[in-house]
Amino acid sequence: xxxxxxxxxxxxxxxxxxxxxxxxxxxxxxxxxxxxxxxxxxxxxxxxxxxxxxxxxxxxxxxxxxxxxxxxxxxxxxxxxxxxxxxxxxxxxxxxxxxxxxxxxxxxxxxxxxxxxxxxxxxxxxxxxxxxxxxxxxxxxxxxxxxxxxxxxxxxxxxxxxxxxxxxxxxxxxxxxxxxxxxxxxxxxxxxxxxxxxxxxxxxxxxxxxxxxxxxxxxxxxxxxxxxxxxxxxxxxxxxxxxxxxxxxxxxxxxxxxxxxxxxxxxxxxxxxxxxxxxxxxxxxxxxxxxxxxxxxxxxxxxxxxxxxxxxxxxxxxxxxxxxxxxxxxxxxxxxxxxxxxxxxxxxxxxxxxxxxxxxxxxxxxxxxxxxxxxxxxxxxxxxxxxxxxxxxxxxxxxxxxxxxxxxxxxxxxxxxxxxxxx
RNA sequence: GGAGAAAUGGCAGAGCGGUCGAAUGCGGCAGUCUUGAAAACUGUUGUACCGCAAGGUACCGGGGGUUCGAAUCCCUCUUUCUCCGCCA
Numbered sequence: 071x072x073x074x075x076x077x078x079x080x081x082x083x084x085x086x087x088x089x090x091x092x093x094x095x096x097x098x099x100x101x102x103x104x105x106x107x108x109x110x111x112x113x114x115x116x117x118x119x120x121x122x123x124x125x126x127x128x129x130x131x132x133x134x135x136x137x138x139x140x141x142x143x144x145x146x147x148x149x150x151x152x153x154x155x156x157x158x159x160x161x162x163x164x165x166x167x168x169x170x171x172x173x174x175x176x177x178x179x180x181x182x183x184x185x186x187x188x189x190x191x192x193x194x195x196x197x198x199x200x201x202x203x204x205x206x207x208x209x210x211x212x213x214x215x216x217x218x219x220x221x222x223x224x225x226x227x228x229x230x231x232x233x234x235x236x237x238x239x240x241x242x243x244x245x246x247x248x249x250x251x252x253x254x255x256x257x258x259x260x261x262x263x264x265x266x267x268x269x270x271x272x273x274x275x276x277x278x279x280x281x282x283x284x285x286x287x288x289x290x291x292x293x294x295x296x297x298x299x300x301x302x303x304x305x306x307x308x309x310x311x312x313x314x315x316x317x318x319x320x321x322x323x324x325x326x327x328x329x330x331x332x333x334x335x336x337x338x339x340x341x342x343x344x345x346x347x348x349x350x351x352x353x354x355x356x357x358x359x360x361x362x363x364x365x366x367x368x369x370x371x372x373x374x375x376x377x378x379x380x381x382x383x384x385x386x387x388x389x390x391x392x393x394x395x396x397x398x399x400x401x402x403x404x405x406x407x408x409x410x411x412x413x414x415x416x417x418x419x420x421x422x423x424x425x426x427x428x429x430x431x432x433x434x435x436x437x438x439x440x441x442x443x444x445x446x447x448x449x450x451x452x453x454x455x456x457x458x459x460x461x462x463x464x465x466x467x468x469x470x471x472x473x474x475x476x477x478x479x480x481x482x483x484x485x486x487x488x489x490x491x492x493x
Numbered sequence: 494g495g496a497g498a499a500a501u502g503g504c505a506g507a508g509c510g511g512u513c514g515a516a517u518g519c520g521g522c523a524g525u526c527u528u529g530a531a532a533a534c535u536g537u538u539g540u541a542c543c544g545c546a547a548g549g550u551a552c553c554g555g556g557g558g559u560u561c562g563a564a565u566c567c568c569u570c571u572u573u574c575u576c577c578g579c580c581a
Contacts, residue, residue: 114543117550124550127562131511134561142561149561316540447540 071174071281071435073449074106087180090187090396098173105170112163119156123149175284179431181396182405188395194408195395200379201388204414204470212415213465214346216472217243220492225346235336235344235351242492246467246479247354249486250460251329254356254381258457261377263327263358268307270330271298276310279436281402281428291333300333304357305454309432312361317440317450323370324361327457329354347461348420354460360453361438364430367451368405371427374455375407378423381458384482387466388412390419404429411462415469420462425455 077084081099088095126149133142186195217223222243228236239247259265277283277299282290291300301307308328317324332355347353358377362370375391382389394406409423430449433439439447471478476493484490 110543113550117543120551121549123561128511130561135511146561153561 071431072177072180073430073434074102074170074174077102077177078106084180087183088178090181090185091178091399092189092397093178095177098177102170102173102177105166105173109163109166109170112159112166116156116159116163119152119159123152123156126152178399178401179404179428181399182427184393185399185405186393186395187397189397191392191394191398193395194392194398197391197393197407199388199390200383201386201412203388203412206414206469206472207474209474210415210469210472212346213413213468216468216477217346220477222246222468222492223347233351235349237347237350242487242489243464245489246464246483246487246492247460249483250458250463251354251356253483253486254457255327255329257381257384258327258356258358258377261325263325266304266308266311266326266328268301268304268311268328268330270301270307270333271296272301272306272310273298276306276313279310279313280306280432281435282306285401288337289335291335301330302334303332303355303456304328304330305359308357308359309361309452309454310436312438312450312452313436315438316447317361317438319363319440319442322361322363322440322450323366326359327356328359329356331355332459347465348416350461356457356460358455358457362451362453363440364448364451367427367429367453370453371405371407371425374425374453374457375409378409378425378455378457382409382411382422384480385463385467386480386482387463387470389422400424400426402426402428402431404431409456409458411466413462413466413469415472416465420466422462422466423456423458426453428452428454 072084077099081103085095085099126145130142130145130149133139133145186193188194211219214223214225217225220242221240224238224240225234227238228234231238255265271293274283274297277290282299282302286302290302293299307330308326311326312324331352333352334350336349336351358374360370360374379389379391389409389411392408392410394403394408399406403426406424406426408421409425410419411422412418413420429451432452433449436452438450438452440450442448467480468477471480476491479487479490479492
C-alpha cells in the first residue's frame with residue numbers, strides 16, 4: 071500500500087510509472103487525494119468540536135464541585151448538542167477512512183524506473199544467461215515419465231489421497247527432495263541468513279501485511295472454521311514477523327531464510343503447463359527474506375539475485391535471468407527478477423525463483439519502521455526471493471541429467487543424497 | 494473442552510468516574526562532578542494525525558456501550574496465566 075503523502079507529492083510520477091503496468095491511475099489517484107483532503111477537513115472540524123466539549127466537561131465538573139448544580143445542568147444541554155454533532159462527524163470520518171483504505175488497496179506498487187513496459191511474460195527482458203543447454207540421448211523423456219520409471223514420484227497416489235496437484239514423493243525421489251531443502255538452507259545460512267521455521271497457517275492480518283489480501287484472496291486455501299489461511303509462500307509468515315515492529319538502524323539488514331511447504335489453489339490455471347511437477351497445489355520452497363535500509367535495498371536485491379545464481383551454478387543447471395515487465399510484475403513489487411532453468415526434455419524454461427524489492431509497499435501495511443541515526447522514523451524496505459522452489463528444479467535435474475544408465479546427481483548434492491545416481 | 498484470574502508507557506508497577514498522557518522504580522538521553530569511568534546529583538525521556546506556529550485531537554489489549562466527563566463502570570472479542578479434562 072502506498073502512503074497518501076507519497077501519492078500527494080508524486081502524483082504525476084506515479085501515474086506515469088503505473089502506465090508500465092497498463093494501470094490507469096489518473097482517476098483513482100485524484101479520488102484518493104480528494105478523499106484525503108476531505109479526511110483532513112473533517113478531522114479538523116471534529117477536533118475542534120471535541121476540544122469544545124472537553125472544555126465544557128471540565129467546567130461542569132468544577133461547577134458540580136462548587137455546588138452550582140443549576141448552572142452545570144444548563145451546560146449539559148449544550149454538550150448533548152455538541153455530542154450529536156461530533157458523533158455525526160465521527161461516522162463521516164469512519165466512512166471516509168474506510169473508503170480511502172479501499173482505494174489505497176487497489177493501487178499496485180510503483181514500478182522502478184528500469185522496469186520495461188509490457189503486457190505479459192513475453193515482454194520480460196532477459197538480462198543474463200549462463201550454462202550449457204544439454205543435448206539428451208535419443209530415448210530421453212520428460213520428468214513425469216522418469217518419475218514413474220524410477221518410482222520417484224507418484225502423482226496418481228496423490229490424487230487418491232488428496233487430489234490433483236498433490237504428488238507423493240517416494241524413495242530416492244523423497245530423499246532428493248530432502249537433499250535439496252537441506253542444501254538450500256545450508257547455503258543461505260552460510261551467507262548469513264537466520265533459519266526460521268514459521269507457522270504454515272496465517273491469520274487475516276498477516277495476509278494483509280504482505281499484500282496477499284485483498285488482492286489474491288481466491289488463491290489461498292482458507293479454513294473457515296478457524297478463519298485461517300494456508301501460506302502460499304514462506305514470505306508471508308516470515309515478513310510478518312516484523313509487523314508492528316520498530317527497529318533500530320543498527321538492526322538492518324535483517325536476513326531470514328525458511329523452508330516451508332507452500333499451498334496454492336491455482337484457481338483459473340487449467341490444462342496448460344500443469345503436467346508433472348510444473349504446477350502444483352502443494353510444493354516445497356526455501357525462501358530468503360531481507361529487511362533493509364531504503365538506501366541499500368537495490369544493492370541487496372543484486373546480492374540476492376547472485377545468491378540464487380550461485381545455487382543454480384552449483385546444481386549445474388542452465389539458467390537465465392529475466393527482468394519482469396510492468397504487465398508481469400506482481401501487485402506489491404517495484405522490481406522483480408525471475409530466474410528460469412532450462413528443462414531439456416520439455417524443451418522449455420521454467421520459472422524457479424522470483425526475487426523482488428517491495429520498497430515500502432509492504433512495510434507501510436506492516437507498519438515495520440526503524441529509527442534512523444537522526445532519530446527520525448522511516449519505513450523499511452522489504453525484499454524476498456525463492457532460493458529455491460523445489461518442483462521445477464527437480465524436474466530439470468531429472469530431465470537434464472538423464473542418461474541411458476540412469477539419472478546423475480550433481481556433485482554438490484551427493485553429500486546430501488548419499489547416492490550419485492538414480493537407476 | 495470446563496472453572497477462575499489478568500492485560501496500563503522500552504521494562505517493572507501504581508491508579509478514588511473529573512485536577513490522568515497517566516505516580517514511582519529501572520532503563521535511555523543530556524548535564525554537573527571526575528584525568529577518564531563508576532557512583533551521586535540535576536534535567537529530560539511514548540506514538541499518530543491536523544497546524545507555519547501557539548496549540549488541538551486520539552491512543553492505558555481490540556471493538557461497542559453507559560456518562561456532561563471513562564485507564565477506572567457495563568457488554569463483547571482476543572491473548573496470557575493458574576487449576577481440571579483430553580492428547581503428539
